[in-house]
Amino acid sequence: MEMREGLDFRKVIVTIVMFAGSILFLLPFIWMLVTSFKVESEVFTYPIQWIPKQWNVIENYKEVWFGQYPFTTYYWNSIKVGVTTTLLSCLVSAMAAYGFSKIKFKASNFLFLIVLITYMIPGQAILIPQFILYRNIGLFDSHLGLILLGSFSVLGTFMLRQFFMGLHQEFIESAKIDGAGHPRIFWSIALPLVKPAVATYAILRFIWTWNDYTNPLIFIRSDQLLTLPIAVQKFTSMSGEFYSLIMAAAVSAILPLIIVFIIGQKSVIEGIALGGVKG
Amino acid sequence: MGQNIETLTKKPPAAGGRKAWSLQKGETLAGFLFVSPMLIGVSILVLIPIIATLVLGFADWNFVQGWEGIRWVGFQNFINLLEDEMFIRSVRNNIIFLLTVPIYMLVSMVLAILIDRYVYFKSYFKIAYFVPYVSMTVAVAVVWQVLFQPSYGPINEMLKAIGISDPPKWIADPNFALISIMMISIWISIGFNLIIYIAGLQSIPKDLYEAADIDGANGWTKFRRITFPLLSPTSFFLLVTGIISTFKVFDIIAVMTQGGPIGSTTMMVWYLYDTAFVNLKVGYASSIAVVLFLFVLLITLGQWFAQKKWVNY
Incomplete structure (x- = not known):
């Protein structure tokens, strides 16, 4: 198309129009952020005050974080469940991916087919038996139960298997000749080589776990074990008409993840584009 | 060795x-x-x-009855589903919801072409449009709930300001609730589709466009003859994942409308949840789960057969 020659006038125009469009697109987030800084009486003044007249930042956020529904607890729960699920899921997925791609053994294809089949099952279709199972084996209303539910994602296996298959078999063979067993090869040769892929999957898994609403809704009962999504919902119904507080809660729940995403955006976007993955 | x-x-x-x-x-x-x-x-x-x-799915059972309370009823649950107005409504809403898929695919495709070819600061745009997708649906739903507030919410204030004296009540109005939720769903899904489309665009060989330029093809012809057909594997993938994801819509309904007002936004997964965990009818809810599973399975199998016919590789 057009050659490289300084600023292209048409491109500048499109960029400006698209920029305006993106601001419009992000307006709900901007409104959320601005509202969380306001005093309650100014939330619905019209025309909308995009810069608050009266700032109430500290009071709003203090109420959200240390008030009746203390977000500090929920944050800690979300971080704990998110990090543990991510680590466990990465390990289990990477091991399975390595096993399915780098070890030739009987039944490998058959077992992989089983894994493939589970990929077609919508998570919500199995909630009831999972619930009954959890009630009976004592995993109901525990973080461990929540972590286990998120840790056996077939998706991670698919994604990482793709990358392991790209590794040359010679790496494995020469390590074997040197006397290394599969655990050694996996841990000190194969895994470091696919580190970028694992990182991508880890960020995605963390985002999905952080945002997960259904599992905590069904498998957690105790208030002190709640993770953020349910906490935001409870906080909202409790706070009723205090919209500035509700928005402060929403910002608290969304913002850290947007930051994680912006830092890791390259690998997240590449990973999504590469694997065409969907949470 | x-x-x-x-x-x-x-x-x-x-x-x-x-x-x-x-x-x-x-x-x-x-x-x-x-x-x-x-x-x-x-x-x-x-x-x-x-x-x-x-x-x-073949049992009549309630959580509180214990194992002894289980009764096997054959296909009765499925027969009942066919006469259950709320279930039929849920399936109907699921089908209406399918409309969101081509809409956000089209918007994403246009945005992807613009971002890939015609703008500076590409990565800003990628991030900006992706933000709703990575944001917690629950929190986003809460924000929209307030934005859509019928009497003093910002959206209706704006509509009143530009002269619409009687704006819709959005999620509080049975005629608008489903459309409102569909709009939010489109807004959330654009980021994901956009990223996949950009990846698809980048895999189209540049010399095809150069050859078309030499032949004097205009932009529209190039889009119709090169971009669109070569994006068809991407479009197909997005169509299938998009359709499957509409069958899984839940968070946004649970937070914003709980299936209401008067059942206007009930969808299969919501009805399944409501039947199982609110009304505790486990057997009946399982039969809904079976139907959900069959829908998803059918689409996945259909994908395998359709792929050969429809996609230009």
Whole structure:
């Protein structure tokens, strides 16, 4: 198309129009952020005050974080469940991916087919038996139960298997000749080589776990074990008409993840584009 | 070639003469060890539950009755589903919701072409449009709930300001609630589709466009003859994942409308949740789960057959 020659006038125009469009697109987030800084009486003044007249930042956020529904607890729960699920899921997925791609053994294809089949099952279709199972084996209303539910994602296996298959078999063979067993090869040769892929999957898994609403809704009962999504919902119904507080809660729940995403955006976007993955 | 079997099995290595055989045995054992955590997890948490769902679909059972209360009723649940107005409404809403898929695909495709070819600061745009997709649906839904507030919410204030004296009540109005939720869903889904489309665009060879330029093709012809057909595998993938994801819509309904007002936004997963965990009718809810599973399975199988016909590779 057009050659490289300084600023292209048409491109500048499109960029400006698209920029305006993106601001419009992000307006709900901007409104959320601005509202969380306001005093309650100014939330619905019209025309909308995009810069608050009266700032109430500290009071709003203090109420959200240390008030009746203390977000500090929920944050800690979300971080704990998110990090543990991510680590466990990465390990289990990477091991399975390595096993399915780098070890030739009987039944490998058959077992992989089983894994493939589970990929077609919508998570919500199995909630009831999972619930009954959890009630009976004592995993109901525990973080461990929540972590286990998120840790056996077939998706991670698919994604990482793709990358392991790209590794040359010679790496494995020469390590074997040197006397290394599969655990050694996996841990000190194969895994470091696919580190970028694992990182991508880890960020995605963390985002999905952080945002997960259904599992905590069904498998957690105790208030002190709640993770953020349910906490935001409870906080909202409790706070009723205090919209500035509700928005402060929403910002608290969304913002850290947007930051994680912006830092890791390259690998997240590449990973999504590469694997065409969907949470 | 002494493979370090001990670390894997804690068994003494086999005698020298049967080395090849024991090597293979070691490989098999290592293979099983590596895939077993995933297999065990998936079997207990997914495979056994889906079988249980299929079985429970034929039962009349309530959580509080205990195991003795279970009654086998054959296809009765499924027959009842056909006459259950709320279920039919849920399926109908699910089908209406399918409309969101081509809409956000089209918007994403246009945005992807613009971002890929015609703008500066590409990565800003990628991030900006992706933000709703990575944001917690619950929090986003809460924000929209306030934005859509009928009497003093910002959206209706704006509409009143530009002269619409009687703006819709959005999620509070049975005629608008589903459309409102569909709009939010489109807004959330654009980011994901956009990223996949950009990746698809980048895989189209540049010399095709150069050749078209030499032939004097205009922008529209290039889009119709090159971009659109070569994006068809991407579009197909997005169509299938998009359709499947509409069958899983739940968070946004649970937070914003709880299926209301008067059942206007009930969808299959919401109805399943409501039946199982609010009304505790486990057997009946399982039959809904079976139908949901069949829908998704049908689409996945349909994808395999359609792929050959429709996609230009």
